[in-house]
Amino acid sequence: MEYNWVHLCIDMQRMFAEDTPWHVPWMQQVSPQVQEIAKHHPQRTIFTRFVPPKRAADMAGLWRSYYEKWDTMTLERLEPQMVDLVPPLKALVPPARVFDKMTYSPWITGELHHVLAGEAVETLAISGGETDVCVLAAALGAIDLGYRVILLKDAVCSGADDTHDASLALLGDRFSVQLEISSTEDFLSRA
Numbered sequence: 001m002e003y004n005w006v007h008l009c010i011d012m013q014r015m016f017a018e019d020t021p022w023h024v025p026w027m028q029q030v031s032p033q034v035q036e037i038a039k040h041h042p043q044r045t046i047f048t049r050f051v052p053p054k055r056a057a058d059m060a061g062l063w064r065s066y067y068e069k070w071d072t073m074t075l076e077r078l079e080p081q082m083v084d085l086v087p088p089l090k091a092l093v094p095p096a097r098v099f100d101k102m103t104y105s106p107w108i109t110g111e112l113h114h115v116l117a118g119e120a121v122e123t124l125a126i127s128g129g130e131t132d133v134c135v136l137a138a139a140l141g142a143i144d145l146g147y148r149v150i151l152l153k154d155a156v157c158s159g160a161d162d163t164h165d166a167s168l169a170l171l172g173d174r175f176s177v178q179l180e181i182s183s184t185e186d187f188l189s190r191a
Contacts, residue, residue: 003122003148005191007037007045010106010128010135010156012089015050015082021072024129026157026164033155033184034127035088038096040188045096047085048106050134052078063103104134107141116147123148125187127155132163139171139179149179152187 012034016024038045053059054075056067067074075083084090085098099112106112116124124147126139135156142149151171158164172181 004120005044005123005125005150006116006119006121007041008106008124008126008128008138008142009034009038009045009047009089010126010138011048011050011130012086012128013049013082014084014086015073015078016129017086018082020078020082021070024157024159026159027129030127030129030155030157031086031088033152037125037127037152037155037184037188038089038092041191042092043095045092046112047089047093047096047098048112048128048134048138049083049085049098049100050104051075051083051100051102053102059102103137105137105141106134107138107145113145121147123150125150125152125182125191127152127184129156130158130160130164131156132158132160132167136167136171139175143175143178149175150187151179151181152184153181155184 016022017027052074056064056071059067099106124142126135126149128135139149139151153168171179
């Protein structure tokens with residue numbers, strides 16, 4: 001590719017891949033594509049991890065209510081290793097990098113954008129989960145920050161098929177100048 005790009009892989013973690021209240025069964029289907037990109041380009045891969053608080057009371061506003069509902073997913077009750085990346089991806093760190101976040105979007109703290117801007121990154125190839133939550137937040141934030149986004153349609157997943165499909169349609173239609181929807185194979189052939 002003629003431009004500087006990074007593979008931004010969203011929340012491919014054990015707590016979503018394994019038997020928890022947040023299990024995303026479809027994650028297993030997209031894992032081979034995510035692994036293929038990350039293995040081909042580990043030095044260009046950044047993994048995000050969604051890290052819950054120790055307890056609901058540690059959060060402000062409606063995040064507190066959210067974790068009161070999902071109290072079994074707080075670090076006080078969840079096994080700490082469940083926050084880890086799934087083992088095949090964890091094995092790629094380093095040279096792949098990890099950025100932790102406590103919200104859906106990886107852009108809130110400004111740290112990720114600061115690092116990418118310092119590396120003159122122009123394009124983000126996004127994979128991971130969930131399409132209609134954290135992937136959507138990552139894509140919209142990247143668009144707002146001026147990045148070109150390539151959403152890898154066969155490397156993103158959700159626990160809800162209808163909103164997954166609706167998110168892909170929304171992003172592909174309304175943001176077509178700033179976002180491209182691609183297959184993993186097509187992206188890798190150009191990378």
